[in-house]
Amino acid sequence: MSEQPSFVAGISIPQRSDDAASLLQLSRNDGYDFVITDLPSTVASGPLAPNNGSVRKDVTSLESKWWSTSVVGQVAVRAGQWEAESESNMHSEDGAAAWAEGSGAGAGTALIEALANHDTRVRLSAEANLKSMVEWASHMSIPAVILPPIPTKNPAAALSYARVLSNIALQCSATNVQLWIRTPLTQAAIEAFDLLHRRCDGPSNLGVLLCFHTQLEPAQAGMSMVLIHKSVGSNLKAVSFVTSTFLTNKRGYPTLSKSHQIIFTELLRRLGRTLRVIVEGTPMHHPPTAEANGLTGCLAYLQYLRHLRSRQEVAQILDTEESLLEASYLDHLQSPLQPLGDNLExxxxxxxxxxxxxxxxxxxxxxxxxxxxxxxxxxxxxxxxxxxxxxxxxxxxxxxxxxxxxxxxxxxxxxxxxxxxxxxxxxxxxxxxxxxxxxxxxxxxxxxxxxxxxxxxxxxxxxxxxxxxxxxxxxxxxxxxxxxxxxxxxxxxxxxxxxxxxxxxxxxxxxxxxxxxxxxxYTSFLAPVSSMRLHSEARAQAYSPSNPTDGPAGQPCGTLRAMETPYVVRPHAASQTHVEKPCWDFNHPKQVDEEKENGIKSDAAAAMSTTSNGNINGSQSVEAVILEPDNERHIRVSFSYDQTHGAGSGCGYGSFDSAVAAMATAMPIPPVTSSDNIAGGPSCGTAVTVHGFLGTFHSTLYQSPLPGNEGNSSVISIAPTTFSVGMFSWFPVYFPLREPLHVPTGSTVICTMWRKMDSSDDGGGRVWYEWCAEIVGKDDDVISASHLHNPGGRSYHVRL
Structure with missing residues (x-):
C-alpha cells in the first residue's frame, strides 16, 4: 500500500471478537492500526455471571505494549445471558442488534437496561458485570472501552447508566482509559448523550463513538449535517461504519452512498487530525481478487475510506503547512499575551x-x-x-x-x-x-x-x-x-x-x-460555542499553579479562577452554535470635538515649552493635559434560535462554509411545540448546550477616503464570516461558562459583556472583562442563567 495522509483505523469482526491476538496479526497486515475485542467479565457469581467455561487464549499471546496501543475493548455480552431482557430489546430502536451484525452490542444494551431492573439481584449483578469489564480493561492498559448505546426510550435505565458511568469515569481518569459510547446519528441519541454527559458532570474521558449502521436517505442529509455539527462539540472520538452500510459498485468493491460520502468528508474536514475510523462486521463484499480482500476480508473497506480521505476537499484542510503548524495548538488553552506587562520571547x-x-x-x-x-x-x-x-x-x-x-x-x-x-x-x-x-x-x-x-x-x-x-x-x-x-x-x-x-x-x-x-x-465579535472538550480543558486549569513561575509545586489556581479566565485557543472539537455578532469597536486616531481639540492644542503647546538646556519642562507633559479617553464598553448580544445550530460556522475558526450552511438549512425541521422539554430530555428536539463564547475580531487596516476609491481597502479578520484565509497569527478567545447552559429548541442565548478598566497613581492599572449569559424562552421568560464571571477582575486582568 502506498504511503499517504490517513487516519487511525480500527477493525471489529464478530467471529474474532474474543481473540485479539489473531485479529491483530491479520489486521496489521491489511493496514489497520487497532482491533476491537470483547471484554470479559470477572464476576464469579450472580444471575448474570458469565460462562466461565470458555478461556481466552489471547491474554497470554500478546505483550502489554500491544494491549496498550493496538487494542480497544467493547462491552458486548452475548444475548443468551439475559434472555428476558434481550428478547424485548432485540426489537427496540436502541437495541442495535441488527446493525451490530452479531457483535454483541444488542446484548450490551440489554445489560444497560438491566441497570434499572426491578429485581435487585439482576440490577446489582448488571452493575458489577459492567464495572468488572472496564476494570479488566484498566488492568490490561487498554486505552479505550466502547460502551453500549444509551436507551433513549427507557429514561430510568438512562439515568441509572449515568449514575454508574459517573463512578466508572472517575476511576478511569486515574488509569487514562477513554470511554466511548455507541451513538447512532439520530436526534434522540445525540440529545441523550448530551444529557448523560451533563448528569455525569462533564468528564473529559467520556466521549462519542458515532455509528453508521443504516442507509441514509438523501432527504436526511441536511438534518444529518446539523447532527454532525452538534456531535463535533460532543467529545466525538471515533466513527464506525458497519460493512452492511456499504453499497457495491460495478466491480464488486464497497462504496458509500453519496449522502454518506458527504457526511464522512465533513467529519474528516472537521476532526480528521484526531478522529479514529472503525470498520465493523462480517465482510459483505467480495472484490474479484484475493489481494483486494486482504487477510481480514475487510481490506477493501479501509482502502475506500482512505481514498475519501485523500480527496482534494479534505487534503486542502488537513495537509497544508498551516494545518501542520496548528497541530500542537488544537484545543490547547493558552493565557492571552500581556505584551505591556511582559516582554515576548x-x-x-x-x-x-x-x-x-x-x-x-x-x-x-x-x-x-x-x-x-x-x-x-x-x-x-x-x-x-x-x-x-x-x-x-x-x-x-x-x-x-x-x-x-x-x-x-x-x-x-x-x-x-x-x-x-x-x-x-x-x-x-x-x-x-x-x-x-x-x-x-x-x-x-x-x-x-x-x-x-x-x-x-x-x-x-x-x-x-x-x-x-x-x-x-x-x-x-x-x-x-x-x-x-x-x-x-x-x-x-x-x-x-x-x-x-x-x-x-x-x-x-x-x-x-x-x-x-x-x-x-477593529470590531470585536462574540458567538456561543458548544464544546465539551474546551469546557473540560478549562476546568482542568484549576490544578495549574496560580503563578506560573512557581512551577508544578505552586498553589493551584482553583476552579473559580480557572473558569473566569479567557483563554486563547485553536478550537477543534468545538461547534459554534450561532453566527457571530459584533460587540463594540475602536477607531484610531481618536476624534475629539473642535472646542476640546483647540483646548488640547494650546495646553500641549504650553507643555512642550523647553528650558534653556532644550529639555521639555518637567512641570507638565502632554499626557497630563489630554483627558484619558473612555475605553470601557458594555454590550448585550442576543442570539436567536438557529435551526442549523451555526453549522456553516464550523468550530468557530476558519471561513464560514456556505455550502454546509445551505445543506443544513434545506433540512425539514420539526415544529416547536409546547411538548418540548426544557429540562433537557431527549424530547427537546434540536436543543444544544452552550459551554461558553468565542471572541474574534475584524479589523480595517485601511479604507480609502477618496471618492470612487471605496474598494481600495485592506482588512484582516478571524471572524468566520469574514475570515482571512491563510492567516494564523490569532486564534479565538474562549470565554468559558462555569456551568454549561442547556438551550431548548426555539430559545434565545443572550450574552452580556463588559470591558472594564481602572488606573493607579503610578500610571499603572488594569483592564478586564466581565460576562454572563442567560437562556430566554419564546415568551421572554428566563429559563436559566449563569452567574457573573470575573467581577472586578478578581480572577483575570491585563496589566497596563
Missing amino acids: FQTYETFERDPVKYQRYKLAVELAVRDGIAMQKYPRVDDRGCYGVNVLVVGAGRGPLVRAVLSALAAVNEDEPSNAIVRPKIIAIEKNPAAVLYLRSLQSREPSWANVVTVVECDMRRATSHPILRSMISNAPARADIVVSELLGSFGDNELSPECLDGVQRCGILKDDCVSIPQS
Whole structure:
C-alpha cells in the first residue's frame, strides 16, 4: 500500500471478537492500526455471571505494549445471558442488534437496561458485570472501552447508566482509559448523550463513538449535517461504519452512498487530525481478487475510506503547512499575551512572523495610504527633485516585520511614480523590549534598505516624551508622523490593550492632525460555542499553579479562577452554535470635538515649552493635559434560535462554509411545540448546550477616503464570516461558562459583556472583562442563567 495522509483505523469482526491476538496479526497486515475485542467479565457469581467455561487464549499471546496501543475493548455480552431482557430489546430502536451484525452490542444494551431492573439481584449483578469489564480493561492498559448505546426510550435505565458511568469515569481518569459510547446519528441519541454527559458532570474521558449502521436517505442529509455539527462539540472520538452500510459498485468493491460520502468528508474536514475510523462486521463484499480482500476480508473497506480521505476537499484542510503548524495548538488553552506587562520571547516573535497573509495585508494598507496621501497632497516636498517626505511611526516594532512591510510598500509606490514624485521615507521604529531592540539594531546595521531610513527607539510608546528623538518630533510639527503602524491587536481585538497603547501615542502629540492609523478600526465579535472538550480543558486549569513561575509545586489556581479566565485557543472539537455578532469597536486616531481639540492644542503647546538646556519642562507633559479617553464598553448580544445550530460556522475558526450552511438549512425541521422539554430530555428536539463564547475580531487596516476609491481597502479578520484565509497569527478567545447552559429548541442565548478598566497613581492599572449569559424562552421568560464571571477582575486582568 502506498504511503499517504490517513487516519487511525480500527477493525471489529464478530467471529474474532474474543481473540485479539489473531485479529491483530491479520489486521496489521491489511493496514489497520487497532482491533476491537470483547471484554470479559470477572464476576464469579450472580444471575448474570458469565460462562466461565470458555478461556481466552489471547491474554497470554500478546505483550502489554500491544494491549496498550493496538487494542480497544467493547462491552458486548452475548444475548443468551439475559434472555428476558434481550428478547424485548432485540426489537427496540436502541437495541442495535441488527446493525451490530452479531457483535454483541444488542446484548450490551440489554445489560444497560438491566441497570434499572426491578429485581435487585439482576440490577446489582448488571452493575458489577459492567464495572468488572472496564476494570479488566484498566488492568490490561487498554486505552479505550466502547460502551453500549444509551436507551433513549427507557429514561430510568438512562439515568441509572449515568449514575454508574459517573463512578466508572472517575476511576478511569486515574488509569487514562477513554470511554466511548455507541451513538447512532439520530436526534434522540445525540440529545441523550448530551444529557448523560451533563448528569455525569462533564468528564473529559467520556466521549462519542458515532455509528453508521443504516442507509441514509438523501432527504436526511441536511438534518444529518446539523447532527454532525452538534456531535463535533460532543467529545466525538471515533466513527464506525458497519460493512452492511456499504453499497457495491460495478466491480464488486464497497462504496458509500453519496449522502454518506458527504457526511464522512465533513467529519474528516472537521476532526480528521484526531478522529479514529472503525470498520465493523462480517465482510459483505467480495472484490474479484484475493489481494483486494486482504487477510481480514475487510481490506477493501479501509482502502475506500482512505481514498475519501485523500480527496482534494479534505487534503486542502488537513495537509497544508498551516494545518501542520496548528497541530500542537488544537484545543490547547493558552493565557492571552500581556505584551505591556511582559516582554515576548524570541520564539514567539518568530512564530508570528511566519504568517503569510498578515504582513501582505499590512503592506497593502501602507501602500494605499501613501498613494492616497500623494493624491491628496498631504506630504511636503523635501529635496531639489521635489520628492515627497513621509514620516512613518512603527509602534511595537518587535523584530521588524512591520518595518519590512512598510519598506516594501514604499518601494512598490516608488516603482509606479515618476522620478520627481517618489517617496523619501523616515521610519521611526519604537520598541520597549530591550532584546527585540537589539535585534532591530542588528538589522539596521546590516540591511542596506534600513540605512539612513530607519531609526530605532527604545521606549514605551505611551511615554514618547521620555526619549529625546521623539521629543524633537513632538516639538517640530512637520516632523510628526504622517502614518502610525501597529500590530497590537489581540484575538478579541482590544484584549491586548491596543486602544490604550494607541491612545497613549496620540496623547503624546507625536502624530500630525491628519495622521493615518493602520489599523484604522477593529470590531470585536462574540458567538456561543458548544464544546465539551474546551469546557473540560478549562476546568482542568484549576490544578495549574496560580503563578506560573512557581512551577508544578505552586498553589493551584482553583476552579473559580480557572473558569473566569479567557483563554486563547485553536478550537477543534468545538461547534459554534450561532453566527457571530459584533460587540463594540475602536477607531484610531481618536476624534475629539473642535472646542476640546483647540483646548488640547494650546495646553500641549504650553507643555512642550523647553528650558534653556532644550529639555521639555518637567512641570507638565502632554499626557497630563489630554483627558484619558473612555475605553470601557458594555454590550448585550442576543442570539436567536438557529435551526442549523451555526453549522456553516464550523468550530468557530476558519471561513464560514456556505455550502454546509445551505445543506443544513434545506433540512425539514420539526415544529416547536409546547411538548418540548426544557429540562433537557431527549424530547427537546434540536436543543444544544452552550459551554461558553468565542471572541474574534475584524479589523480595517485601511479604507480609502477618496471618492470612487471605496474598494481600495485592506482588512484582516478571524471572524468566520469574514475570515482571512491563510492567516494564523490569532486564534479565538474562549470565554468559558462555569456551568454549561442547556438551550431548548426555539430559545434565545443572550450574552452580556463588559470591558472594564481602572488606573493607579503610578500610571499603572488594569483592564478586564466581565460576562454572563442567560437562556430566554419564546415568551421572554428566563429559563436559566449563569452567574457573573470575573467581577472586578478578581480572577483575570491585563496589566497596563
